[in-house]
Structures are given as C-alpha cells and as structure tokens.
C-alpha cells in the first residue's frame with residue numbers, strides 16, 4: 658500500500674539543525690511514521706546556513722516581510738529563502754502534507770513574531786518565509802504545525818486532508834476519467850458532508866457536466882474540495898452523517914440494535930462519548946450486513962483506524 662508523503666520541519670524529527678545546534682523532537686511523529694512517509698526539510702540549512710548559526714527573525718518593511726539576522730539586519734536571507742521554497746515546492750509536488758515547526762521565522766505557519774527595524778515586536782501574525790512561499794506554489798497542500806496538532810480536532814482534520822490528498826494523487830497517477838472522478842466524489846460523499854453539506858452540493862454541481870475540459874474541471878473540483886475539508890467538521894454535521902448512514906442498515910437490524918445505534922449517535926451528539934463509539938457500532942453492523950454502498954464510503958475509515966484519531970473527538 659502506498660503511504661501519504663509528508664514533509665516535516667527537520668528539527669521536529671530530532672535532527673539537530675536549529676540555530677543553537679539543538680532539535681525540537683515532536684514525539685507524535687513516531688506514531689505517524691507507521692502510516693506516513695516522513696521527509697525532513699530544514700529551509701535554513703537548505704539556504705546554506707550552518708549549525709550553529711546566528712538566529713534570524715522576521716522584520717516588517719514597506720516592501721513586505723524580510724528574513725534578517727537578529728543582531729545584524731544587513732544580513733538579509735529573504736531572497737535566498739524564497740528561491741529555496743520555490744525549488745522545494747517542485748521537489749514537494751508529490752507531497753500530501755507539510756508539518757511545520759511553530760513560531761519559526763522560516764517554517765512557522767501562523768502567529769509568528771514580526772519585528773520592526775529596531776528589533777521591537779510589532780505583531781504576532783506573521784507566517785514563516787519558507788512556508789508562506791510554499792503555500793503560494795502548493796495552495797492545496799495540507800499544512801499544520803506541531804503545536805496545533807496537540808489539539809485532537811485539528812490533528813484529525815489535518816490527517817483527513819492528508820489522506821484525501823493522497824487518494825487524489827493516486828487517482829491522478831492513473832489518469833482521471835469522468836467515471837473515476839465521479840466515483841471519487843461518490844465515495845467521499847459523507848466525508849465531505851461531515852464538513853459541509855453545501856460544499857458537497859456545490860462540488861456535485863461542478864461534476865454535473867463532464868463534457869468540457871476534464872483536467873480543468875478536476876483541478877477546480879480538487880481546489881474546492883480541499884478548501885471545504887480545511888473547515889473542521891462540526892459535531893452536528895457528524896450526527897447528520899451518522900443518521901444518514903444508519904439508514905442504510907437500520908431495516909436489517911433488530912429493534913434493540915436500532916435503538917442501541919440511535920442511542921450511541923445521541924450520546925455522541927451530547928459529547929458523552931467520542932465519535933469512534935457510533936462509528937464502531939455502525940461498522941460492526943456493516944461487517945455483518947455488507948451493504949455495498951456503505952462499504953464504499955471513506956467516511957467509515959478515512960485513514961487507518963489504528964491512528965485512533967476518532968477516539969479523541
């Protein structure tokens with residue numbers, strides 16, 4: 658089975674590439690390494706800076722953000738970093754995600770400190786120069802920070818997008834046809850609906866007429882899909898999806914089993930149990946009933962169940 662390809666700020670993988678010669682190992686990556694291919698990238702080393710090295714920070718100037726040495730603003734690495742990110746975006750054309758080191762003026766995804774020419778803090782709404790350039794060139798690539806990945810909802814959302822991105826790349830590798838595009842959409846129906854029913858309807862409209870330029874339609878579809886999935890799925894949407902899916906098995910359940918499934922969905926609605934509880938019950942019945950439509954839905958297993966992501970949301 659091919660695994661999603663995810664690039665990671667190298668210091669998070671324990672590589673001693675930080676300015677002070679240290680690392681910032683993110684222990685959860687050891688869990689992910691069983692399911693993803695992890696590729697280290699250190700942009701500051703990539704532009705030729707040594708280890709250890711003088712620290713850099715972001716400075717706001719009239720013409721935009723610059724990556725400067727903290728103690729010597731004459732040393733400006735902005736152009737080198739942008740050029741490296743453009744090159745790296747080509748190397749990452751086969752990537753399904755990027756896990757970025759938070760707060761870094763190169764790798765940070767959000768809330769990075771931005772200074773003025775005197776070194777005073779101006780605000781904390783910056784994006785690391787590598788990551789901001791990368792996102793221009795790979796706008797649909799799922800990106801998340803290790804700090805935010807400690808939040809179970811954000812972690813689950815990021816990995817959902819990584820696995821959808823991966824399935825899309827596999828589809829592209831086999832060449833997209835009208836039939837394969839429609840099948841992709843159909844199999845992701847309830848996963849998309851968990852994020853937004855409206856997005857599912859709009860995406861369906863995009864595929865209503867596939868007689869035009871297929872590559873353009875597919876590109877537009879994928880852009881809209883990734884944007885929709887970036888909005889975390891709400892509990893009420895999951896409940897709606899679960900009730901729909903229960904409908905595919907309910908007429909073959911005993912009244913006791915039906916009540917038990919309905920009670921599990923209601924308990925999830927009240928946040929008394931995690932999502933995995935009604936999902937496990939649904940899958941248990943599905944394993945016995947073998948409804949082919951339900952079996953086709955990625956919602957029931959959008960990523961390896963052993964990741965345990967749905968036990969925490």
Ligand code: SF4
Nearest residue numbers: 667668699758761764
């Ligand atoms: S945060 Fe990014 S640039 Fe800094 S050491 Fe880690 S990988 Fe390298």
